[in-house]
Amino acid sequence: MERVNIKLxxxxxxxxxxxxxxxxxxxSSQTGLYHLYRxxxxxxxxxxxxxxxxxxxxxxxxxxEIELLQQDRGIRLELKQAPETAxxxxxxxxxxxxxxxxxxxxxxxxxxxxxxxxxPGEGFTHGVFDILRNAxxxxxxxxxxxxxxxxxxxxxxxxxxxxxxxxxQMGLRGLDICTGCGDGAMKGPMKGAAIGHxxxxxxxxxxxxxxxxxxxxxxxxxPIVNELVIxxxxxxxxxxxxxxGHAFVVFPGGVGTAxxxxxxxxxxxxxxxxxxxxxxxxxxxxSARAYFEKIDxxxxxxxxxxxxSLYTIVIGDAEAAAELVLDGIRQVRKFRRARGDxxxxxxxxxxxxxxxxxxVPTHESMAALNLTRAQSAADLSFELRKAFSGIVAGSIKAQxxxxxxxxxxxxxxxxxxxxxxxxxxxxxxxxxxxxTLPIDNAKPCYEVxx
Numbered sequence: 001m002e003r004v005n006i007k008l009x010x011x012x013x014x015x016x017x018x019x020x021x022x023x024x025x026x027x028s029s030q031t032g033l034y035h036l037y038r039x040x041x042x043x044x045x046x047x048x049x050x051x052x053x054x055x056x057x058x059x060x061x062x063x064x065e066i067e068l069l070q071q072d073r074g075i076r077l078e079l080k081q082a083p084e085t086a087x088x089x090x091x092x093x094x095x096x097x098x099x100x101x102x103x104x105x106x107x108x109x110x111x112x113x114x115x116x117x118x119x120p121g122e123g124f125t126h127g128v129f130d131i132l133r134n135a136x137x138x139x140x141x142x143x144x145x146x147x148x149x150x151x152x153x154x155x156x157x158x159x160x161x162x163x164x165x166x167x168x169q170m171g172l173r174g175l176d177i178c179t180g181c182g183d184g185a186m187k188g189p190m191k192g193a194a195i196g197h198x199x200x201x202x203x204x205x206x207x208x209x210x211x212x213x214x215x216x217x218x219x220x221x222x223p224i225v226n227e228l229v230i231x232x233x234x235x236x237x238x239x240x241x242x243x244x245g246h247a248f249v250v251f252p253g254g255v256g257t258a259x260x261x262x263x264x265x266x267x268x269x270x271x272x273x274x275x276x277x278x279x280x281x282x283x284x285x286x287s288a289r290a291y292f293e294k295i296d297x298x299x300x301x302x303x304x305x306x307x308x309s310l311y312t313i314v315i316g317d318a319e320a321a322a323e324l325v326l327d328g329i330r331q332v333r334k335f336r337r338a339r340g341d342x343x344x345x346x347x348x349x350x351x352x353x354x355x356x357x358x359x360v361p362t363h364e365s366m367a368a369l370n371l372t373r374a375q376s377a378a379d380l381s382f383e384l385r386k387a388f389s390g391i392v393a394g395s396i397k398a399q400x401x402x403x404x405x406x407x408x409x410x411x412x413x414x415x416x417x418x419x420x421x422x423x424x425x426x427x428x429x430x431x432x433x434x435x436t437l438p439i440d441n442a443k444p445c446y447e448v449x450x
Contacts, residue, residue, distance in 0.1 A: 171196020
């Protein structure tokens with residue numbers, strides 16, 4: 001594959017900077033953040049590709065370099081040995097150019113101007129707010145209409161087409177889409193909504209992708225994303241979703257989707273959040289019926305019967321799913337208007353410090369998870385979220401893959417009535433190829449121990 005060397009100036013963001021701001025960015029790029037910044041930049045340059053292993057992508061472009069250059073009117077980027085797939089006739093694709101400067105903004109600018117390693121509590125939420133505001137995500141002049149769509153990165157074709165159908169129906173209803181920005185169930189709703197927006201002559205459609213450095217290498221932004229935000233870690237990323245979104249649609253997925261489900265369900269189980277309208281729809285084609293039946297059964301087995309009131313399952317009816325979303329958003333609008341709450345950021349949602357404390361998956365932290373009944377359903381949900389998060393790390397994130405190679409699989413321990421259905425669910429994910437296995441040994445990165 002040929003490589004490209006080029007210099008780029010910002011367009012639309014970070015294009016007006018003072019000399020002091022430029023110097024801070026230059027200083028930041030010379031710290032230990034450089035490799036993180038470089039790798040995230042390389043990921044967005046590979047937009048539209050589907051890397052099986054982020055380490056292989058990094059190895060394939062080991063000679064890639066990105067440098068910040070100072071000029072009188074601001075900042076400039078110099079790319080060396082960049083992948084040619086990001087260019088047409090020697091010019092970088094406009095969307096990829098925007099994403100490159102989004103990486104600059106969120107990795108280096110945020111580090112230079114904000115404290116990202118925030119302790120749990122109110123300051124953590126304000127940090128999420130600051131990052132989203134800096135990225136111009138928070139729009140004060142629009143009514144609630146952001147639908148967060150979660151689901152698998154690698155799903156069967158029929159499921160992908162269904163996500164497009166649901167996105168299309170939501171686009172016809174004037175709703176915007178927010179996803180984790182990758183392929184599969186993250187790309188489909190955006191693509192469908194773009195067609196729906198075009199038919200309705202909506203030229204301001206938003207296709208917001210929210211990622212984090214550990215994920216973006218394995219799931220580069222899909223080409224539909226027109227707003228990219230990279231939060232510092234998974235905890236800030238998840239809080240960004242729930243503070244920004246007005247409704248949530250979950251499509252079939254794997255362990256990463258399960259992590260998101262248990263994060264959200266745990267929040268909604270908290271007493272302070274129970275009266276808040278929070279539309280949550282699980283939906284897929286008829287072929288996904290068994291998948292959602294197993295997710296539903298696992299939720300009931302681990303968290304109890306009351307959890308079922310938090311979500312609605314819709315099978316094989318994209319229009320009905322979109323109507324449920326629209327009705328739910330109307331309730332959200334009415335609720336926030338009555339309370340004088342902001343439409344663009346859900347300040348009223350109570351996010352406990354347990355979900356704001358950074359969880360770093362290691363063999364020790366995974367073995368120490370409290371997967372027992374001796375806690376509330378909400379707390380157990382948060383612990384299960386961490387278990388799924390660790391499996392994601394051990395399956396696709398470079399750091400997690402390295403740990404598994406060095407020390408073997410993570411071990412999960414807990415009560416048999418929790419571990420047995422967990423083992424069965426994870427095995428279903430493996431059998432259905434919804435759980436990515438490391439390329440080298442094709443074995444799961446976990447062991448479930450009663």
